Amino acid sequence: MKFATVRNGTRDGQLVVVSRDLRRALPAGPIAVTLQEALECWDKVQAELGRLYAAANEGEGEPFEAAKAMAPLPRAWQWLDGSAFQCHGDLMSEVFGMEKLSYETTPLMYQGVSDRFYGASDDIPFVSEADGIDFEGEYGVITDHVPIGTGVEEAMQHIRLIVLINDWSLRRLAPLEMRTGFGWVQAKPPCSVAPIAVTPDELGDGWQRGRVALPLHVWWNGSLIGSASGDEMAFSFPQLVAHAAATRDLCAGTVIGSGTVSNTNFREIGSSCLAERRAIETQDEGQPRTPFLSFGDTVRMEARRGDGASPFGALDQRVVKARTGA
Numbered sequence: 001m002k003f004a005t006v007r008n009g010t011r012d013g014q015l016v017v018v019s020r021d022l023r024r025a026l027p028a029g030p031i032a033v034t035l036q037e038a039l040e041c042w043d044k045v046q047a048e049l050g051r052l053y054a055a056a057n058e059g060e061g062e063p064f065e066a067a068k069a070m071a072p073l074p075r076a077w078q079w080l081d082g083s084a085f086q087c088h089g090d091l092m093s094e095v096f097g098m099e100k101l102s103y104e105t106t107p108l109m110y111q112g113v114s115d116r117f118y119g120a121s122d123d124i125p126f127v128s129e130a131d132g133i134d135f136e137g138e139y140g141v142i143t144d145h146v147p148i149g150t151g152v153e154e155a156m157q158h159i160r161l162i163v164l165i166n167d168w169s170l171r172r173l174a175p176l177e178m179r180t181g182f183g184w185v186q187a188k189p190p191c192s193v194a195p196i197a198v199t200p201d202e203l204g205d206g207w208q209r210g211r212v213a214l215p216l217h218v219w220w221n222g223s224l225i226g227s228a229s230g231d232e233m234a235f236s237f238p239q240l241v242a243h244a245a246a247t248r249d250l251c252a253g254t255v256i257g258s259g260t261v262s263n264t265n266f267r268e269i270g271s272s273c274l275a276e277r278r279a280i281e282t283q284d285e286g287q288p289r290t291p292f293l294s295f296g297d298t299v300r301m302e303a304r305r306g307d308g309a310s311p312f313g314a315l316d317q318r319v320v321k322a323r324t325g326a
Contacts, residue, residue, distance in 0.1 A: 001046075002311075003028075003161070003197045005035055006071045011034055012036065013070045017049060018196060019056040022313060025064035026052050035073050035197070042144045042160055043104075046279035066313040071117035071198035072163060073142065074252060079114035079191070081138075081167060082107050083242045083256040084233040087142045088262035088272075091279040103234040107243045110183050114255070118192040120315045124168060125322035126189070126295075132171030133293035133319060135220075137272035137301045139212040139230045140165045140257040140271075141237045142197060146250035153210040156210060158250075162203065163188045164194035164216070164303055164312040171292060173274050191257075194301070194312040206305055210236030218272050219300040225277065226270030228263040230303075293319050295302075 002020065005013035015035050031048045032038035038045055055061070086103040118124060126133050142161040150158065173187035190223040200207045206214040212230035219225065227325055235243075240256050261272045269275045280289035293299075302314040 001049060001157065001199045002070055002202060003035060003038075004066070005072050005074060007068065008069055008311050011074060012030060013074055016064070017056055017063050019053075019059075019061070020202070021308050022064060022066060022077065022196065022310070024054050024056045024059060024061040026061040028052060028229050036076070036253045038227055038297035039142065042252070062102040067316070068119045069195035069313075071118045071193035072161070072195070074119075074194070074256065075116055076253050076255050077116045077238070077251045078254040079112045079257070080109055080118075080240075080244050081259060082109045082235065082255065083107075084240065085262040086243045087232065087261055087264050087266065088260045088276060091262070091266075093274050094141040095162060103232060107235045107240055108139055109240065109243060110182065111285050112188050116190045118190055118317070120195045120313060121317065122192065123256065123318050124192065124318045125324060126170075127324060129292070129294050131173055134157045134169045135218070135272075135293070135299045135301075136167040136170050136260040137216045137226070137228075138167055138217050138258045138261055139164050139216070139226045139303075140255055141249055143163075143167050143241060143242070143252065143254045145252045146241060146245045146254065148245060148247065148249050150245045152236075152238045152240055152242045152308060153208070154233045155238040155245070158241060159210075159237055161197040162200055162207070162212060162312075163197050163255070164315065166192040166258070166301055166315050166317070167257060168170050169273070169275070172313045188267070190198050192315055192316045192317060196311065196313045200312050202311055202312050204305065207312070210238045212258075212303070214305060215269075216272055216303050218270075219298075220274075221298055226272050228261045228266070228272050230258060233258055242326075258295065295319055313326070
């Protein structure tokens with residue numbers, strides 16, 4: 001099934017079921033008014049939602065405009081972001097002059113902003129270009145309720161939806177906050193999420209071993225800079241879910257990210273963020289030459305299956321100057 005959230009004047013929007021070709025949409029109420037409501041009673045409502053999905057695929061419903069959708073979950077109870085691609089971790093360690101992190105036994109994860117996720121076509125406000133504005137293309141999952149101590153095998157059953165995320169970052173601020181030994185606050189503003197959340201079966205062979213085995217295409221100001229695949233995760237999404245639930249319940253609607261999608265053949269397929277590209281330039285040329293983002297820059301992200309289908313729709317956004325103060 002495929003889901004989106006359309007604007008209705010509230011912060012959480014209206015849940016709609018979207019056809020496989022992303023052309024038609026049917027409102028999910030009264031089955032579930034919001035995606036959060038659906039996730040909290042998933043076992044009870046999934047059959048009815050499935051019938052709506054079948055109807056949308058038969059041509060029922062209204063035309064769907066992905067560019068006008070909100071994030072599938074415009075706000076969530078919890079956002080946990082991993083760093084599951086060792087290639088990216090190694091490159092970032094070089095950028096920040098840190099010892100390389102271990103990816104052998106324990107996933108890396110932090111808790112970020114969850115009270116807002118930007119929609120796929122929203123302008124994204126930042127205070128200053130001097131903060132090192134960067135994008136990070138990644139995949140994510142949304143869970144139902146996950147009990148404390150859930151193991152890896154059981155965790156797979158709690159992954160209800162998969163999404164495409166742009167995890168915005170401020171690179172000048174990140175190392176300053178890292179040195180405090182506490183988590184990121186200023187360096188990690190809200191993320192953006194592509195308009196469509198899909199159930200794992202919708203990806204077909206693009207969902208393998210608990211990983212999204214699809215290339216994530218990233219364009220900066222219209223130029224393609226990367227097409228890394230999500231199948232090189234050192235830890236699978238079930239492993240990330242189990243790690244997060246080791247000492248606490250995860251509420252329905254918890255969003256867990258993969259971290260920046262990155263592949264070992266980065267010189268051929270490019271990168272999903274500018275910091276990684278700068279790290280590669282440092283390796284090859286002794287110093288970075290790619291700048292971070294400027295106001296007016298555009299970023300587009302889209303995953304595509306082998307048949308050309310775009311399961312999540314596209315993120316297509318512009319960086320703008322924030323209005324600060326009252």
